[in-house]
Amino acid sequence: MTDDEAKQVILDTLEKKSKSKSKFYLRDFYAMIPDMKSRQVKNLVNKMVQEGKLEYWSSGSTTLIGLKGMGKQHQEDD
Amino acid sequence: MAKHKTPMLDELESGPWPSFVSDIRQQAEKGKQILKDAPEDLLGILELSYEDKVTHWKHGGIVGVFGYGGGIIGRYCDQPQQFPGVAHFHTIRVNQPSSKYYSTNFLRDLCDMWEKHGSGLTNMHGSTGDIIFLGTTTDHLEPLFYDLTHELNQDLGGSGSNLRTPACCLGMSRCEFACYDTQEACHQMTNEYQDELHRPAFPYKFKFKFDGCPNGCVASIARSDMSVIGIWRDEIRINQEAVKAYVGGELAPNAGAHASRDWGAFDIQKEVINLCPTGCMSWDGSKLEINDKECTKCMHCLNTMPRALRIGEDRGAAILFGAKAPILEGAQMSTLTVPFMKIEEPFDELKELIEKVWDWWMEEGKNRERLGELIQRQSWQKFLEITELEADPRMVDEPRSNPYIFWKEEEVEGGWTRDINVFRQKHQR
Known part of the structure; x- marks a missing residue:
């Protein structure tokens, strides 16, 4: 699977789950692309944040990742 | 005149120790910070939390600087109308220099920068060791980060699921x-x-x-x-003459610490030999011996007689x-x-x-x-x-x-x- 294909899988999966969940642990992304090594997935996810497709959400102790612009906090801010 | 009445926080200033309440008031009076109301409203919301016995903070958020997944922790209060100065009050972790050595110039620059971009309130240091900047709004994050990295050559620390600041x-x-x-x-x-x-x-x-x-x-x-x-992993280096000087009272044990009270004459048997957790030391009145193979490096003897005992050389x-x-x-x-x-x-x-x-x-x-x-x-x-x-x-x-x-x-x-x-x-x- 190429990086671009993997990115699309991530976006599609997040989109599909977006009605019930907007934030995911990094580990959840590993499961989306089981053929890829965890470290590669981690790098890909971080790259997608740089590209503005995903965004981090941090409680301070734990970091979650979701589609940019999704979730309750954005609705509140709007 | 204080913006909010804070009778319970006032109590905290009456004790013998320096109080963080006084520090926050000092910043409020100084008033150089860009977020003018932040220190007063911070006291106000804390007083309210003491009254209600619950926190009024909500933590976590999407705030951050571009490309970084840590170093900034989103914080919001749940009474923004009553305390607008702390409605958005994000925390910033700044990677401290190793061992936390600073020049006073650097500290002044750091504080000036923080007054330019935030509440002016700091926590030196957080439990991970970082310099903590307490409270700013989202729009100040990127300018602060730019100044911090370009003018002071400092980086953010770690937070979230990251490596934390070493x-x-x-x-x-x-x-x-x-x-x-x-x-x-x-x-x-x-x-x-x-x-x-x-x-x-x-x-x-x-x-x-x-x-x-x-x-x-x-x-x-x-x-x-x-x-x-x-x-x-080799032997503790012993200076037998210095051991005798401790025993004879010429050198103060513990490098003179605990000297505010008279503990009596130094008793090497009682204060060192008998306290060795593995019993690997002996003193015959003229010579100190250590069976280093049994030593678990508890440091007690070295701390007590630092002029006589030194760490080994194979380190x-x-x-x-x-x-x-x-x-x-x-x-x-x-x-x-x-x-x-x-x-x-x-x-x-x-x-x-x-x-x-x-x-x-x-x-x-x-x-x-x-x-x-x-x-x-x-x-x-x-x-x-x-x-x-x-x-x-x-x-x-x-x-x-x-x-x-x-x-x-x-x-x-x-x-x-x-x-x-x-x-x-x-x-x-």
């Missing part, structure tokens, strides 16, 4: 007990693992801390997933893994994993070990599972496999107390199968 003791800069250069190790590891520090990579937080000796001034053994504790560090302080189970200290490693540039051996551990934890760790918990769940034996280390008696506190090590079938002669008839010949049903 911390070290004063090390060789001031301390004769330092068995390796803690500052250099801390600095090099911080630079090496920038990606892990700034971009979430792990199931949860990961901390490493560098103590120069087992006195553990940064308490790495209790506060970090990986503790690097300076140690020596490095012991590496321990797995400390954490979870709310539910209580604190767990880290476990000795590598009894001795030379800690010298370019630190390749150390990096190799760190990366093996991270690869395993990233692969196997559950969400919000610290390394120590993964070791408990999957066994110490598994941890030794991934670190490619041999089991060593020094990894075990005392016989049969360590539940992690189990035999594998291939390690046992005959495996798990047995001839029941042969067994029954010796053991009746």
